[in-house]
Amino acid sequence: MADETLTFEDFTVGRSFALGPKAVKSDEIIAFAMEFDPQPMHLDEEAGRNSILGGLAASGWHTSSMFMRMMFDSYLSKALSEGSPGIDVMDWRKPVLAGDTLSGRSLVIDARLMRSRPGIGIVKFRHEVENQRGEIVCFGENSIMFRARPSGESAA
């Protein structure tokens, strides 16, 4: 197995992975909203200013999807991932506005082999995404499944 491939064994409790940066562009906010969440504050600057969000704001689901892409670019692209059973919690704490730049981290808070799926481990993460002012805009916890190294193969 190539040295750069991450397996279950690489996700040790306390290890942290950097996310981003990702610039949030108004045309991306609008394109996502038109397909999945066409509420006025996600489509139009003035409607956003007149809402409690204060400007053209990304749908929370768009923020979550951008966060997913940051996870992919940071570590999932190098890992033997088997997907996720879901989201334990995801708070959209502050509006994500056009022109913001997102970054963050995923911290491993639990890791165990699954009884129900031999050879697969489940890793629980705490995720934080912040804007360019250091304000946390999105906080989440979820678990992701990874293949373990074949037995007999030692860690690099």
Place this chain on the structure above:
Amino acid sequence: MADETLTFEDFTVGRSFALGPKAVKSDEIIAFAMEFDPQPMHLDEEAGRNSILGGLAASGWHTSSMFMRMMFDSYLSKALSEGSPGIDVMDWRKPVLAGDTLSGRSLVIDARLMRSRPGIGIVKFRHEVENQRGEIVCFGENSIMFRARPSGESAA
């Protein structure tokens, strides 16, 4: 206010809103994955079959975004929504595969006026999305904020 506009007062505990149907197309699965979650099982039929998902499968974030659009089409498009503070829980219980048809419901399980935001109420929903075999593929709970009717204006 037009009769068809839904305000906080319309989201009474026990009221249910039908979601879907939404046909899940392979090109939509792949387009979403390329932008937000380019893991092999979301991009390629054979890679999906070789994963625990069993076929070309939508990213969980894509399933959640399709669910968002079903909520919009069912009731948010008619409502004075002020967005959502986040997701309390969202389980991706079964794979969503190309060719599936999704439907479901949003059930109001709690509703209260917010102290922190005068004139806005927060409504908690339990959401279920199922496939064409009646299997629940996505289960979630989250809260959405709605404007209340201006005081003095009676319900229609």
